Amino acid sequence: MEKSEEACEVVMPLRQQPLKQLNRIAKTAPVDVEFQDLTYSVTDSGVKGGWRQLLRSVNGKFRSGELTAIMGPSGAGKSTLLNILAGYVTAGVKGSIKINGKPREIKLFNKLSSYIMQEDLIQPRLSVREAMVVAANLKLGSKCGHKEKMAVVDEVIHLLGLEKCFDTRTEYLSGGQRRRLSVALELVNNPPVIFLDEPTTGLDNVAIKQCMELLQKITRLGRTVICTIHQPPASLFQNFDQVYIMANGYCVYNGSPSQLVPFMSRANCMCPSTSTPADYIIELVQSNPENIHVLQMHTQNGKLNMRDTADKPQQPHQIEYGVCEIYQDTTQTGITSHDIEFPTSFWSQFRIILGRMSLQLRRNKSMLYIQFFHHLISGLLLGGIFFGTGNDASQTISVFKYCISINVFFMYTYVMVPVLLFPLEVQLLKREYFNRWYSLKAYFLATTVASIPLLILFGVMFNTIVYVLAEQPWELERYLWFNLMGITVGLCSQGLGYSIGASFNILSGSVVAPHLLALLLALAVYGMGYRNSIEPFMKVMMSLSYLRFGLVGFSGVVFNNRKPMECEDVYCHYKDPQVLMADMGMKGTLPEHQFYFILISLVLFRVIAYITLKYRMTSELRNKLVHYAAKIVKKHNDPI
Ligand SMILES: Nc1ncnc2c1ncn2[C@@H]1O[C@H](COP(=O)(O)OP(=O)(O)OP(=O)(O)O)[C@@H](O)[C@H]1O
Structure with missing residues (x-):
């Protein structure tokens, strides 16, 4: 602990440094998650027919190196979509989910992704350091030596600004620190895809800003970061690379934040200058169901992606890994049971x-x-x-x-x-x-x-x-x-x-x-x-x-x-x-x-x-x- 504090004082804080350790352990290629005609129904005796459709043929593509926010009013289907994409829910789902253009193999995909749930479920009676060491020991396996694991733990701790509570017991952490620790625990093996359910809920504005900065940093590692967010503060809306706005199980916008206003104009839903675009579109879909219909038609239920540049090529400097072991596995047909094993025996x-x-x-x-x-x-x-x-x-x-x-x-x-x-x-x-x-x-x-x-x-x-x-x-x-x-x-x-x-x-x-x-x-x-x-x-x-x-x-x-x-x-x-x-x-x-x-x-x-x-x-x-x-x-x- 003392050692790391000393280091922070004399050199540039680690969180400003390039993330050498995380980059070094990343052996996987970037992963794009694409879904087409995704429909999901559940039984509900309260509705006619006994079935309730939560997702209605939605489409989209979430790219690596991008921070994507799934937004929308309460009950729009954000968490449902996230659960399905993460593989948490599989039965009753219709449509296709592709990983780098190939159909998703759920067990292999689970190996590539981490899902950070809304509730900060963290083991009690451990210090932040101990919790991180356990995560590193379990997730990095025996191929990685003790020193390397500790270096990764140090780097992630500094990346998330948790160095001050390195020796604090997890039950004494503040809400924001707990949220950051949940992310840190899943980040130790640098998974290519990270799903976060409502990462900003319950945080104050400063903590939300820090959380966003963190997600952007992870994204810059070439990761695919997908999070649900109810309604982001206006100042942070533009920080997302892509926003996917949902209402009543439909996609009403899919594209860059900067393209939202022109999109609404094209759909004859002019955003007044007094409103922020994100708040306005949510107000629109909440006030009149007809608006949902109009907007989902204009975005073809997510098929059309209003991007700043038609199809942003992967920025090569972000992706520093040559060997694509797991990616190769996901695209190979002869999958062995070893491919889906756990990192440790x-x-x-x-x-x-x-x-x-x-x-x-x-x-x-x-x-x-x-x-x-x-x-x-x-x-x-x-x-x-x-x-x-x-x-x-x-x-x-x-x-x-x-x-x-x-x-x-x-x-x-x-x-x-x-x-x-x-x-x-x-x-x-x-x-x-x-x-x-x-x-x-x-x-x-x-x-x-x-x-x-x-x-x-x-x-x-x-x-x-x-x-x-x-x-x-x-x-x-x-x-x-x-x-x-x-x-x-x-x-x-x-x-x-x-x-x-x-x-x-x-x-x-x-x-x-x-x-x-x-x-x-x-x-x-x-x-x-x-x-x-x-x-x-x-x-x-x-x-x-x-x-x-x-x-x-x-x-x-x-x-x-x-x-x-x-x-x-x-x-x-x-x-x-x-x-x-x-x-x-x-x-x-x-x-x-x-x-x-x-x-x-x-x-x-x-x-x-x-x-x-x-x-x-x-x-x-x-x-x-x-x-x-x-x-x-x-x-x-x-x-x-
Ligand atoms: N198993 C289920 N059975 C019946 N209805 C469900 C089930 N799961 C979700 N729903 C309903 O589906 C709708 C979408 O739920 P979901 O949790 O995806 O919403 P959300 O957009 O994440 O909302 P919030 O921002 O409030 O978390 C809600 O109306 C919810 O009540």
């Missing part, structure tokens, strides 16, 4: 993500304290309630309730944490996964592994407290099995929590989870006390509840292979705990078997969570399923 991705998660976990002090005290206090309370019952024959039923309570503790604790926290994590994952930082498998494995040490640490602490306070037998094997049961029930519950957290938002998840847990708990204790008279159907149902295995497992650990308990009364019915095991329908059960069944549930829940995540992340798959489902429903509803 699976294990490197896993290692980097795990490192980041561990650091974030360590820094989340309040969460650590809460978990520590939750386990400690719960352990003391539960141990206090069942104090000294472990070998008391008059309390055998209490010991069984003790097993239920421990099971319930592990269940609620480890289900509810991911239910409440994972939906936020999914939002962050969305940005990084869509921009191809890493594979979902590497992320999911890292998430699973990162949570294990704390679960073991706190789980063993809780178990030891309740074991000692309840005065369970001092036998190492029994104590180890007791811990193993608790930890597997905890891990299994965590898997269930991930499945719920990956499927629902926080609100829905916190309603669904307790209902589901109540059901699993009811199945776990169903028929206890009725010996073996449980109906076969209910036996099958009970086998669906991992809590049943947990309960039987804990009971087996506590009651199996022990001498008769001490009885101080005249008669103790459950002096031999096996009598209770028989009454509860658990006689002859071995904790090992219960442990295996819990393991199966554990794997099952993780697989469900992974598939759900994959479904949520892969917009293509999700959109296709929704699209086909809607088509089937429509078919059935249509009168023959």
